[in-house]
Amino acid sequence: MTQPLIEARELSKRFTTRLDIAERVANLFGAGLEERTVHAVDGVSLAIRPGEVLGLVGESGCGKSTLGRVLAGIHPSSSGDVFWEGRNVAELSAAETRQAQLAAQMIFQDPMSSLNPRKTVAQAIGEAPLAHGMVRRGDVAAMVADLMERVGLDPSYARRYPHQFSGGQRQRIGIARALAVQPRFLICDESVSALDVSIQAQILNLFMDLRAELGLTYLFISHDLGVVKHISDRVAIMYLGRIVESADADEFFARPNHPYTQALLAEMPTVKQRRRVFQPVKGEIPSPLHPPSGCHFHPRCPYAFEHCRIERPALREIAPGHVSACHLNDAPPTARTTNALHETT
Amino acid sequence: MTTLTIENLSTQFFSDAGIAKAVDGVSLSVGRGEILGLVGESGSGKSITGFSILGLVDPPGRITDGRILFQGEDLVGRSEREMRAIRGKKIAMIFQDPMMTLNPVLSIETQMVETVRAHDKVDKAEARRRAIEALGLVGIPSPEERLAAYPHQFSGGMRQRVAIAIALLHRPDLIIADEPTTALDVTIQSQILFEIQKLSQSFGMSLIWISHDLGVVAGLADKIAVMYAGRIVESGSVDTVLDNPVHPYTIGLMRSVPANLERGEPLATIPGMAPSPVNRPSGCPFRLRCFAATEICASEPAETIAGDHAWRCFHPQAEAAP
Amino acid sequence: MTDQPISRRAWRLPSSDTVIGRAFNGLVTSPKALVAAVLCIALVLIATFGPWLAPQNPYDLAAIDFFDARLPPMSPSMTGSVYLLGTDGQGRDMLSAMIYGLRTSLVVGLLSGVVALLIGTALGLVAAYFGGRIDALIMRVVDLMLGLPAILVALMLLATLGQGMWKVVLALVLVQWAQFARAVRAAALIERGKEYIEAAVSLGLSKRRILFGHMLPNCMAPIIVVGTLQVASAISAEATLSFLGIGLPITEPSLGLLISNGYQTLLSGQYWISVYPGLLLLVLVFSINIVGDRLREVLNPRFVGR
Numbered sequence: 001m002t003q004p005l006i007e008a009r010e011l012s013k014r015f016t017t018r019l020d021i022a023e024r025v026a027n028l029f030g031a032g033l034e035e036r037t038v039h040a041v042d043g044v045s046l047a048i049r050p051g052e053v054l055g056l057v058g059e060s061g062c063g064k065s066t067l068g069r070v071l072a073g074i075h076p077s078s079s080g081d082v083f084w085e086g087r088n089v090a091e092l093s094a095a096e097t098r099q100a101q102l103a104a105q106m107i108f109q110d111p112m113s114s115l116n117p118r119k120t121v122a123q124a125i126g127e128a129p130l131a132h133g134m135v136r137r138g139d140v141a142a143m144v145a146d147l148m149e150r151v152g153l154d155p156s157y158a159r160r161y162p163h164q165f166s167g168g169q170r171q172r173i174g175i176a177r178a179l180a181v182q183p184r185f186l187i188c189d190e191s192v193s194a195l196d197v198s199i200q201a202q203i204l205n206l207f208m209d210l211r212a213e214l215g216l217t218y219l220f221i222s223h224d225l226g227v228v229k230h231i232s233d234r235v236a237i238m239y240l241g242r243i244v245e246s247a248d249a250d251e252f253f254a255r256p257n258h259p260y261t262q263a264l265l266a267e268m269p270t271v272k273q274r275r276r277v278f279q280p281v282k283g284e285i286p287s288p289l290h291p292p293s294g295c296h297f298h299p300r301c302p303y304a305f306e307h308c309r310i311e312r313p314a315l316r317e318i319a320p321g322h323v324s325a326c327h328l329n330d331a332p333p334t335a336r337t338t339n340a341l342h343e344t345t
Numbered sequence: 346m347t348t349l350t351i352e353n354l355s356t357q358f359f360s361d362a363g364i365a366k367a368v369d370g371v372s373l374s375v376g377r378g379e380i381l382g383l384v385g386e387s388g389s390g391k392s393i394t395g396f397s398i399l400g401l402v403d404p405p406g407r408i409t410d411g412r413i414l415f416q417g418e419d420l421v422g423r424s425e426r427e428m429r430a431i432r433g434k435k436i437a438m439i440f441q442d443p444m445m446t447l448n449p450v451l452s453i454e455t456q457m458v459e460t461v462r463a464h465d466k467v468d469k470a471e472a473r474r475r476a477i478e479a480l481g482l483v484g485i486p487s488p489e490e491r492l493a494a495y496p497h498q499f500s501g502g503m504r505q506r507v508a509i510a511i512a513l514l515h516r517p518d519l520i521i522a523d524e525p526t527t528a529l530d531v532t533i534q535s536q537i538l539f540e541i542q543k544l545s546q547s548f549g550m551s552l553i554w555i556s557h558d559l560g561v562v563a564g565l566a567d568k569i570a571v572m573y574a575g576r577i578v579e580s581g582s583v584d585t586v587l588d589n590p591v592h593p594y595t596i597g598l599m600r601s602v603p604a605n606l607e608r609g610e611p612l613a614t615i616p617g618m619a620p621s622p623v624n625r626p627s628g629c630p631f632r633l634r635c636f637a638a639t640e641i642c643a644s645e646p647a648e649t650i651a652g653d654h655a656w657r658c659f660h661p662q663a664e665a666a667p
Numbered sequence: 668m669t670d671q672p673i674s675r676r677a678w679r680l681p682s683s684d685t686v687i688g689r690a691f692n693g694l695v696t697s698p699k700a701l702v703a704a705v706l707c708i709a710l711v712l713i714a715t716f717g718p719w720l721a722p723q724n725p726y727d728l729a730a731i732d733f734f735d736a737r738l739p740p741m742s743p744s745m746t747g748s749v750y751l752l753g754t755d756g757q758g759r760d761m762l763s764a765m766i767y768g769l770r771t772s773l774v775v776g777l778l779s780g781v782v783a784l785l786i787g788t789a790l791g792l793v794a795a796y797f798g799g800r801i802d803a804l805i806m807r808v809v810d811l812m813l814g815l816p817a818i819l820v821a822l823m824l825l826a827t828l829g830q831g832m833w834k835v836v837l838a839l840v841l842v843q844w845a846q847f848a849r850a851v852r853a854a855a856l857i858e859r860g861k862e863y864i865e866a867a868v869s870l871g872l873s874k875r876r877i878l879f880g881h882m883l884p885n886c887m888a889p890i891i892v893v894g895t896l897q898v899a900s901a902i903s904a905e906a907t908l909s910f911l912g913i914g915l916p917i918t919e920p921s922l923g924l925l926i927s928n929g930y931q932t933l934l935s936g937q938y939w940i941s942v943y944p945g946l947l948l949l950v951l952v953f954s955i956n957i958v959g960d961r962l963r964e965v966l967n968p969r970f971v972g973r
Contacts, residue, residue, distance in 0.1 A: 020803070059530035060501075074865050101871050114862035118685075118884040127880075128870035166618055174866070181870055196386035197557060198615040201601035205612055223530065226560070226604020230612065267535040269560025270604050271587050276564040278542060280535035284500050300532075 003086050004047035005185060005217050006071060006104065011080035013041040013066050038288045040066040042241035043080070045315075048185075053211065053218040055232030055249070057225055057264070061288050063241040064221045068187045071219065072106045102132070105178035109190035111170035115162040121148070121173050122158040129180045147176040150213075152206060168199035175206065179214075186210075187219045192227060204231060225268045229253060234321075237261050240288055240296040243315065247322035257324040259301045295327065303328055348519050348551040349398070350374040354411035356390075356397045358622075365622040367393040367406065369575035375519065375568075378549040382562030382583070384598075385572035388619055391555045394572070395521045398553075399438055400428040416518065434464040437512035441524040443504040446511055447496040453480075453507055454492040460514050479510040483540050502533035509540070516548060523555045538565055560604055563587055571595050574620055574630035581654035591654075591661035593635045629658065637662065686887045686966065693965030700961035703954040710951055714770040721763035722748060726918070731758050737937055753939040755928055764925055765944050769951070771921040775832060776902035779839035783901075784894050786840065787847025792878050792886070794848065795855035805848065812845035818907060825913045835914050839901045850893045854886040888966035895959035899952045906948055922948045 015038045023033045040063040048054045058064045069075045071082060073089075082089045084100045092100060108114035115124060125147055126140040135143050145155035151172040162170055171191065178186060188207065192200040204227065210216055222228050228235060229249065236246035237260065245258040256262045263281040283300040286292055292299050298308035305327070313325040356368040368390045375381045385391040396402050398413055400423060413420040415436065420428070432438075440446060448456055457476035458469060467475075473492070480488035483506040496504055505525060512520055522541070526534040542565060545552050556562050562569055563583060570580040571594065579592040590596045600613035617634045620626060626633055632642035637660040646657045694700045713720060725731070736758040742750050752761035794805040812820075821838040828834045858864065859882065867877045906923030908914030910930075915921045920928070922944045929940025 059532065069865065072869050074868050098871050101869070104869075106866065106869050108862040108866065110862055114866060116863040116867075116881055116885070119881075128872060131872055131876065168618065177866065177870070196619075197559075197598060197601045198386060199618065201603075201612040201614040204603065205614060224604075225531070226602065230603030264531055267531050268604060269534075269558060269564055271559050271563040271599060271602070273564050274583055274587070275567070278535050278539035278564070280539050281532045282536075284502060284533070285530060 002049055004083070005050045005052075005085060007045075007047040007083040007086075008067070008071065009045050009081045009083065011041055011044045011046075011067070011070060011082065012039065012078045013063070013070050013075060014039055014078040036289055039063075039241045039291070040288065041070065041077075044238075044241075044243055046236060046243060046246075048217060048219060050184075050217055051211075051215055052234060053220055053232045055228035055235040056219060056221045056238060057223065057228050057235060058238035059223060059285055061240070061285060062238045063288070064238050065189050067238070068106065068189045068219060068221050072104050072187050073101045074106065098132075102128075102181040103183050104185040104187060105181065105183040107171070107174055107178055107186055107188045107191040109193055111167040111174070111194060112162075114174050115170055115177075117162055120159050120161055121153075121165075121176075124162075124173060125176050125180050128177070132181065134181065143180070144176075147179055150179070150210075151176045152202075166199075167195055168202060171195065171203055172206070175203075175210075179210070183216070185217045185219070187221065189221045190223065191220075193222065193224065200227070207231065225264060226270070237264070240286065240291045242296060242312075242325065244297065244326070245322075245324040246315075247319070251319065251322050255319070255322070257318055257322070257329070258297075258326050259303055259328070260297045261324075295325070347374045347376045348379075348416060349553075350412075350414040351394075351398070352412045352414070354394065354397060354413060355409045356393050356402055356406060357409045358406040360405055360623075363623040366575050366625065367622055368397060369625075370411070371572075371575070371577055372411075373570050373577060373580065375551045375553060377518075377551055378545065379568060380545055380552045380554060380566045382566030382569045383553055383555045383572060384557065384559060384562055384569060386557055386598075386619060388574075388622060389572040390575040390622075391572045392523050395438065395523050395553065395555050398521060399432055399436060400425070401432075401438075430464070433460065433512075433517075434515045435517055436519045436521065437515070437517040439505075439509055439512050439520060439522040439525045441527050443501075443508035444496065446508040447504065449496050452493055452495055457492070457511060457514065460511055464515055475514060476510075479513045480507070482513060482544060483507075483510045484536065485510070502529050502536065505529065505537060506540070509537070513544065517550065519551045519553070520545075521553045521555070524557070526561065527556070527558070534561070541565070559587070559599060559602055571598070574625055575622065576630065576657065578631065578658065579654075579656040585652075585654045589654075589663075591663065592631075592656045592658045593637050593660070593662060594631045596662055597634075597636075686891065689888075689965050690891065690962055693961055694958065697961050700957055703957035703961075706950060706954040707958055710769060710954070711773065713766060714773045717766040717770050721760075721766045722751075723760040723763040725759040725764045725767050725920070737932070737940070739937075740939055752943050755925070755940045756932070761939060761943055764920060765922070765947055768920050768922040768925050768944060769947060771832070771915060771919055772902050772905060772923070772948070772951070775835055775839070775905045775915075775921065776898045779836045779843060779901045779905075780894055780898040782836070783840045783843035783897065784847050784890065787844035787849075788851045788883070788886075788890055790844070791848040791851030792855050792882060795852045795859055796874070796878055796882065802852075806852070809845040809848050812842065813849065817842035818904060821904060821908060822911070822913065825908060830913060830916045832915055832919060835905055835908060838908075839904055842904070843897050843901060846897055847890070847893055850889040851886050854889045855882050858882050858885045892959060892963045892966055895955060895962055899955035899959065902955070903948070903952050922951075 017036045019027070019033055019035060027033055044067060056064050056067070066075065070077050089097065089100055122141065122144045125144045129135045129143065130137065130140055144158055148155045148158060153169060153172050153176070162173065165173065192203050195203060207218065208231065211218065220228060220231055232249050234246065234248050235252045236243050237258065238244070239260055245261045253265070256265050267280065281300050286296070286299065294310050295308045295313050298304040301308065307327050313327045315323040315325045316329055317323050318329055351371060351373050354368055354371045355366065358365040358367055371394055373381065383391045383394065393402065397408055398420070400420065402408060408421055411421065454473065454476065457479070458472040461467060461472035461475050476492060477488045480491065485491055485503065485506055499507060526537050529537065538561065544550060554562060554566055566583050568581065569583050569586045570577045571586070571592065572578070573594050579586060579590065579595045586595065590599060597613060597615040601615060603612060615634050620630055620633070628643040629646050632638040635642070639660065641659050646659050648655055648657050649661070694704050718724070736754060736756055738750055738754045740751060740753040742753060750760050752765070755761055755764060790805050794802040820842050824838045824841065825834060864877060864881060867881050905914055905921060906926070909921050909923030910927040912927065915924055917924065925944035926941050926948070929937065933941045
């Protein structure tokens with residue numbers, strides 16, 4: 001097996017809101033306020049091979065965006081390690097760290113807030129390569145024009161400001177800005193979610209073209225299984241900070257194992273199902289401040305049994321390259337057949 | 346009798362930049378207990394159509410033409426007072442952001458009791474009883490306890506349920522729902538769709554479901570109308586339109602949705618982007634992006650009706666089912 | 668791709684998108700603010716070209732005739748010219764004294780405003796960007812400064828340091844920077860949460876570049892608004908201090924000192940020595956405040972809605 005381009009091992013990211021002075025004073029009088037800790041990413045191990053598109057799917061608050069930001073080097077991790085081409089990024093020299101940082105770029109969700117409203121397209125794209133000495137000042141304009149053309153923008157718009165563009169065009173500017181530092185790994189965080197369907201298709205096709213031209217590797221984060229199904233080679237599902245299932249895309253959509261995955265697939269709206277009878281998973285997504293014990297999904301799971309409340313299920317290989325974290329896989333085969341019945345017809 | 350019939354509705358916005366024809370000659374009808382899915386991309390005029398029905402178009406916009414027949418009576422040109430008597434009582438609206446309906450500083454109980462008593466002269470106990478009943482209908486557990494809560498104490502999905510419960514308080518004959526599940530997660534969206542479907546079936550409520558998501562509309566609606574640049578370009582029963590779309594825009598839209606395709610199938614794209622509402626091309630507004638456009642498309646396409654299927658196009662694509 | 672840039676939907680969004688453009692549009696579209704802005708500009712011009720405009724140099728003792736003291740407005744002078752606004756207790760032409768006083772008041776107000784702006788903006792940006800202990804430390808000092816009555820702090824400081832223009836500026840900076848720091852921090856915190864800052868981090872840009880090249884330009888709206896209002900408040904604070912006799916020395920009379928000079932004779936009928944500088948101060952502070960309020964209206968993100 002080839003060496004992963006980037007790998008997370010037991011990676012965790014916690015956000016803690018510390019008590020301020022007023023709250024600490026209140027505690028002296030018995031207010032009993034506690035520091036709140038969110039385990040946004042909770043012991044995630046994940047490897048992405050060079051040239052691969054890994055789709056990371058989950059609902060809001062599951063930590064998928066945080067995981068993307070830790071891998072992009074925007075947030076530091078709380079514990080665990082990130083390996084870039086087999087080397088722990090914590091042990092890299094300053095110059096190597098910068099190189100690894102530039103090699104992983106993020107494409108954001110919101111085409112409004114992801115561009116600085118006070119910078120022209122040329123400034124947005126050209127700033128970083130110029131600051132890092134990757135291009136001479138005299139060559140910036142040519143480089144910007146080249147990148148704009150590559151992402152499907154007319155280079156004559158280089159001196160316009162972001163507000164003069166539509167959502168889809170702004171997303172293209174964001175992509176050109178990332179490509180300017182010659183990354184090898186793109187982290188797309190809901191990059192097409194805010195776009196209209198026909199524009200979304202244009203951007204998805206652009207991602208695929210860039211992959212073919214530049215040999216890019218992608219972590220494609222989305223809540224939309226349809227989009228992920230289309231673009232990904234491999235899919236991982238996240239629920240409340242943990243990866244619950246991961247497999248090659250064909251295997252994943254053909255034989256989903258985890259009850260949560262099965263529910264997501266069953267509820268994915270498609271035009272093929274008409275006047276369907278909706279059979280939703282019960283319950284709400286729990287707050288990541290107070291996740292349920294054991295398997296995080298057990299309060300909503302139709303198959304949950306006593307053990308699910310107590311022990312966190314480990315990710316276990318259930319077929320070659322297919323891992324799932326569900327206690328049903330520990331049980332004898334009979335239990336698993338009932339598991340597979342949860343499908344909408 | 347149909348609950349709602351819209352004939353040739355036009356809503357325009359007047360500004361220095363020109364006249365924006367947000368809704369441009371829209372006709373549609375919704376029968377009793379029927380669910381109409383109004384589909385389109387942003388700027389297609391689908392939300393403004395919804396606002397126009399409720400008389401909620403604010404200046405500089407106004408309805409310039411057409412009739413909105415609700416239970417046989419025209420709503421266009423009604424006074425604000427008359428519309429207020431209809432809004433919330435006979436026609437209710439659900440928004441994408443439930444906080445459009447909910448007041449953050451009032452408890453759910455206060456808001457629901459007020460809504461009941463705005464139209465019906467009942468005492469507080471009766472209003473409260475109706476509020477509890479409505480919350481139960483939309484699947485909120487232990488509604489009596491949740492009544493005292495404030496909107497911020499609910500999750501996004503629960504807030505949307507409360508907004509729906511408020512819309513249901515007067516058992517309206519028509520609900521206009523503007524992207525009510527777009528901001529919600531898939532599993533929560535399913536829960537809301539489940540409740541909506543149940544409610545419309547049990548009360549015979551008519552529903553206009555405004556959405557950009559063809560998949561949701563396919564699963565929920567009886568009829569579908571596809572809007573582009575202020576017009577309905579294709580409409581009909583869900584099965585007819587989605588199985589045999591004839592308008593190139595509908596076809597392009599369906600082929601752009603990755604979920605509709607088998608894995609690995611290439612995504613067809615519609616080139617370019619929707620025209621600005623102040624500066625639309627003459628004739629068919631889609632012609633500049635259309636693969637089938639010819640010279641004739643610069644003139645106005647008339648509506649063609651074939652059974653339960655209608656479209657506005659000079660070049661309907663017969664064999665193009667995706 | 669054939670897509671063209673769209674024009675903005677003009678019926679919903681302001682016509683101009685730069686801070687300066689929005690500010691300009693806001694001022695010219697409100698008649699009240701336009702008059703105030705014109706007045707401000709006129710007063711600044713008068714102050715700038717004061718030495719050439721004033722009939723007399725009030726600092727030039729040779730030009731002052733003590734026998735002309737306390738003449739009412741429109742009195743002829745010994746040399747034949749007319750004292751339009753009368754003379755003060757030393758025989759100085761009031762109009763000239765006021766023009767020179769306006770110069771001093773504006774210099775003190777603008778200087779202290781600008782210095783406070785620079786210090787406050789830098790600290791506010793640093794607090795917002797780094798957060799944690801640095802933020803807590805800066806903001807506690809800000810709270811302390813905002814909690815104390817500004818004029819009292821300035822009074823105590825000047826009582827210790829003594830008089831002098833630079834000392835007044837120092838005192839005013841000290842009581843003003845916290846306003847800037849608080850406003851800039853609030854604006855910068857909003858910007859910091861936006862994805863373009865994360866993109867800049869991911870692109871490996873230096874902290875200095877992110878702070879001053881990306882965040883600062885997007886915080887200009889509150890800086891301009893607070894800056895305008897603080898200049899007005901600095902001018903009136905300086906006038907108060909000078910009126911109380913601990914601001915500027917008698918050799919460099921500001922408007923506050925001029926008011927104070929005529930204060931004793933105000934009720935004995937020689938109103939002009941106090942009232943005209945007072946009116947000028949009122950017009951100056953009032954105009955700046957109207958401009959500031961209008962800017963707040965048009966630049967505040969809550970009104971702009973984006």
